[in-house]
Amino acid sequence: MKCGYVALIGRPNVGKSTLMNHILGQKLSITCRKPQTTRHRIQGIKTTPVGQAIFMDTPGMHQDEKKVLNRYLNKTADSTLLGVNVVVWLLDGLYWHVYDEQIFKKLDYAGLPVILVVNKCDKIKDKQAMLAFFAEARQKYPFAAIVPVSALKSTNLDILEQEIMALLPEAAAIYPEDQITDRPERFFAAEIVREKLTRRLGDELPYALTVEIERYEEHSELSKIYAAIWVERSSQKSIVIGKQGEMLKNIGTEARLDIEKLIGQKVYLQLWVKVKKGWSDSERALQSLGFVDNCD
Ligand SMILES: Nc1nc2c(ncn2[C@@H]2O[C@H](COP(=O)(O)OP(=O)(O)OP(=O)(O)O)[C@@H](O)[C@H]2O)c(=O)[nH]1
Numbered sequence: 001m002k003c004g005y006v007a008l009i010g011r012p013n014v015g016k017s018t019l020m021n022h023i024l025g026q027k028l029s030i031t032c033r034k035p036q037t038t039r040h041r042i043q044g045i046k047t048t049p050v051g052q053a054i055f056m057d058t059p060g061m062h063q064d065e066k067k068v069l070n071r072y073l074n075k076t077a078d079s080t081l082l083g084v085n086v087v088v089w090l091l092d093g094l095y096w097h098v099y100d101e102q103i104f105k106k107l108d109y110a111g112l113p114v115i116l117v118v119n120k121c122d123k124i125k126d127k128q129a130m131l132a133f134f135a136e137a138r139q140k141y142p143f144a145a146i147v148p149v150s151a152l153k154s155t156n157l158d159i160l161e162q163e164i165m166a167l168l169p170e171a172a173a174i175y176p177e178d179q180i181t182d183r184p185e186r187f188f189a190a191e192i193v194r195e196k197l198t199r200r201l202g203d204e205l206p207y208a209l210t211v212e213i214e215r216y217e218e219h220s221e222l223s224k225i226y227a228a229i230w231v232e233r234s235s236q237k238s239i240v241i242g243k244q245g246e247m248l249k250n251i252g253t254e255a256r257l258d259i260e261k262l263i264g265q266k267v268y269l270q271l272w273v274k275v276k277k278g279w280s281d282s283e284r285a286l287q288s289l290g291f292v293d294n295c296d
Pocket of ligand 1: 010011012013014015016017018019119120121122123149150151152153
């Protein structure tokens with residue numbers, strides 16, 4: 001039996017969450033067209049007859065460290081290389097980004113086997129160019145494997161899984177075979193609410209909101225969830241609430257139905273919108289929202 005940790009790295013929006021969701025066959029992390037939607041490390045667990053791969057879904061490797069929130073995201077992304085056995089580096093096309101040079105340096109330093117995955121290959125028509133890019137990639141770095149995939153269409157994901165398993169050490173499984181995450185349900189409840197908010201309001205409120213579960217009560221028939229949606233300004237509060245509360249009501253209904261599906265039980269979901277001025281710029285505010293607990 002093989003077992004070990006796999007770090008998923010790559011720039012924002014290359015498709016890390018989509019890849020993990022399709023490998024696990026279940027919606028675990030939030031996907032969205034806007035970059036930087038993954039704020040937490042989510043551990044997804046894939047167990048096959050060959051072995052168990054424990055995935056770390058990292059936030060994108062961000063360049064802009066001006067804001068504290070971005071700085072936090074970077075630290076989380078970097079620390080995922082510690083204690084992992086295999087790195088899966090996702091690109092979303094046949095090109096390198098100027099920032100990738102730093103990733104090569106980090107990988108060199110870490111000395112781990114790295115699988116290069118070119119995602120979104122459903123959009124790549126020129127197969128010759130793809131082969132030339134792979135040859136160039138091999139010159140740049142001793143990749144353990146290079147795999148073109150389409151996370152969205154599940155193309156070549158079986159090959160990728162085989163390559164990952166082959167690189168994992170011989171070890172007994174850490175988690176039971178039917179477990180796909182170690183995150184508590186309240187975390188997913190917050191992520192689901194945030195996904196609904198981002199999908200409906202993303203263009204208007206890109207970084208300005210976050211969701212905190214204030215209370216999560218499990219009862220045999222019904223789970224009661226009380227969540228606060230934090231925004232930066234009172235004008236944003238009005239946008240989230242919408243005309244006569246319509247927006248918030250729709251977000252609440254959509255989120256509740258998804259949470260019910262996830263936990264297989266009826267849910268009572270109450271949402272409040274609260275204003276926390278300039279929260280994304282303040283370490284203290286981040287701390288009180290639980291964002292800085294796994295820094296460094
Ligand atoms: N055409 C195509 N689109 C894809 C594919 N995989 C992902 N996408 C799209 O790319 C966008 C970003 O995907 P995500 O999975 O959210 O990207 P991410 O890397 O997790 O992004 P961050 O959370 O910002 O780090 C979404 O609109 C996906 O539907 C693919 O194989 N083909």
